[in-house]
Amino acid sequence: MSDIEVRTAQADEYDALQGVFGAAMMFEASPNELGQQLFEPERALVATDGAEIIGTTRALTRDLSVPGGVVPAAHVTGVGVMATYRRRGVMSGLIGRQLREVPEAIAVLWASEPAIYGRFGYGAAAWGTAYEVDLHRVGPPTGPIRPGELGELTADDALKELPQLLLRLQEQRAGVSGRSELRWQKHLEDKPDDRGGRTALRILVHRDEAGSVDGYALWRGKMVWNPTGPAYEVLVEELVAPAPTAYRVLWQHLLTMDLSAKLSYGYAAIDEPLVQLVSTPTALDRRVSESLWLRITDVQRALEQRRYAVPLDVVLDVTDDLIAANTGRFRLTADGSSVTCSRTEDPADLSVSIRELGATYLGGRPLAEFATTGRVTEHTPGTLDQATAALRCPLAPVSLEVF
Ligand SMILES: CC(C)(COP(=O)(O)OP(=O)(O)OC[C@H]1O[C@@H](n2cnc3c(N)ncnc32)[C@H](O)[C@@H]1OP(=O)(O)O)[C@@H](O)C(=O)NCCC(=O)NCCS
Structure with a gap:
């Protein structure tokens, strides 16, 4: 250098x-x-x-x-x-x-290779699931679809309708990145040069009985003819449907497109509910990999700005090779919406590096997982279970886009 x-x-x-x-x-x-x-x-x-x-x-x-x-x-x-x-x-x-x-207080990224960022204190905080669905085998969701329930939007109308659904998903799951209006425009930009032989972006929406959009899918098709006939591909780029009916109907539609043999989707959660709706889950051909990496840059602020599933009172001994202010002992207490994290001289209940704190921050990975490999050490019996339960979330985090 x-x-x-x-x-x-x-x-x-x-x-x-x-x-x-x-x-x-x-x-x-x-x-x-x-x-x-x-x-x-x-x-x-x-x-x-x-x-x-x-x-x-x-x-x-x-x-x-x-x-x-x-x-x-x-x-x-x-x-x-x-x-x-x-x-x-x-x-x-x-x-x-x-x-x-x-x-x-936190930084996040998608890594081109998982070996790169751990050394800088980033932990893999969300798993992503990619599907390569065999549409002839999958046994798609079934159920009635009302006339007028599904439709398509132009990009201009989508800019008015879709942002509120992303906000609702942010309430359901951690790991979802917000989008400003300009960023939404970029997300829906759809330049012909970037389509790679696929159709223009299709903006499929679901409407509830009152006619309000309550779910959407961004997708493209690709025409593929084999010697034996059509084997089109459906490429889903994003699907956000916080309402259960919208979720089922959108997937039902996409998994039963005429002429199609394959559907791919790269941004599913590890606990994506689609697995519950199809009769042959193995036909989803799921591949799991790290999606969002998270680095805590300010331990006190980061731990105070999230909420905890159960009451908690632990002293964490944190090590951080890059940011000295993060190193040392912190008492973290949480009860409902009251959370405090402050420096303490009290003895540590748990020793943890900044990387494991990052990996567990979004509630998708149990802290106890890291004790099994010695990356977290419990000094006071019972505190590992307590902290693990407090950090967890009911639904896994999901990251919808490589930014
Ligand atoms: C990845 C990249 C940014 C690394 O830059 P660099 O200047 O060579 O990295 P450094 O010299 O600072 O490497 C620091 C350490 O990371 C390691 N490292 C760097 N790139 C790595 C990789 N792709 N996989 C595993 N380890 C890697 C180095 O071996 C080094 O380890 P050491 O300290 O034990 O010797 C660079 O090679 C690059 O631009 N790659 C292609 C684009 C890319 O993948 N960018 C990341 C997008 S998320």
């Missing part, structure tokens, strides 16, 4: 940052007006060698649902280092500074 400096990006450097990130991720960065408008230069860091930018990382200002609420979370993206500068500590310099500087 001797000749390499890290500094904040400038407003006119969006294309340069995209160019470096594109080169690192092997995609051709193309002009992107909405991406440019969403660019927050003051939250982007660049590593430079002389005048040349050779590494980048960015943080987006967004909120995230956590157990009991919605809080600010730095959404980290655009991490890339030019291949000619790899393995010289450039990413470490960028990520270390970013984590020490972000104002939010």
Whole structure:
């Protein structure tokens, strides 16, 4: 790192940052007006060698649902280092500074490879499930569909109808990232060059008996003809339906599209209810992987800004190699909406690293899981069970998009 400096990006450097990130991720960065408008230069860091930018990382200002609420979370993206500068500590310099500087108490990201971010104190806080559904075998959900219950929206109408459903999902599950109006526009942008041989984006909606939209699916089709006949593919990009009937009817429709042989969906929760609705769950062909990684940057604030499932009173001995202020003993007490986390000299009940605290923060992974491999140590019998129960949530967290 001797000749390499890290500094904040400038407003006119969006294309340069995209160019470096594109080169690192092997995609051709193309002009992107909405991406440019969403660019927050003051939250982007660049590593430079002389005048040349050779590494980048960015943080987006967004909120995230956590157990009991919605809080600010730095959404980290655009991490890339030019291949000619790899393995010289450039990413470490960028990520270390970013984590020490972000104002939010938590940071989240999707990792290109799971081996990268644990060393920086990120823990895998949500599992994602990807489906490759064999439509000939699955035995889709069944049940009546009322006339007029399903319909399609234009992107302009969707911008008015869909945001409130995402807000409702944030109330049901942790891990859901909020979207500003501009970000919704980007989400529904659907540039022809980005379709990869698939149809334009279809915005399917479900309406309740009063005619209000209470669920939606964003999907595309792909025409595939085999020598034996049609084998179309249905690619679901997002499905949000907090109401049970909407959830069933949307899936029923998508899993029974004419001419289709396969459906794929990459953003299901690990406890996705679809498994309950089909007669042959193995035909969903589920693959599980890490989705959202979470890093606690301020232990006290982070632990105070979420809620706990049962009353709790424990002293945590936290280790954090990057952020000294997170290291030490903290007493966490919670009873309903009253939560306090403060430094203490009292002896520790549990020892835990910042990585495990991050992994359990969204309520999807039991703290006790990490005691079985020695990554959490219980000093006071009973406190591991108590903390595990308090941190858990009824439904697993879900992250709907790679940002
Ligand atoms: C991943 C990437 C950002 C790493 O940048 P870098 O400057 O080479 O990383 P560093 O030199 O700071 O590496 C720090 C440590 O992480 C390890 N590491 C880096 N990339 C890794 C990877 N892909 N898998 C596993 N470990 C990795 C290094 O070996 C090093 O370990 P050490 O400290 O034990 O020696 C860079 O290789 C890159 O741009 N890759 C392609 C794009 C990408 O995947 N970006 C991440 C998007 S989420």
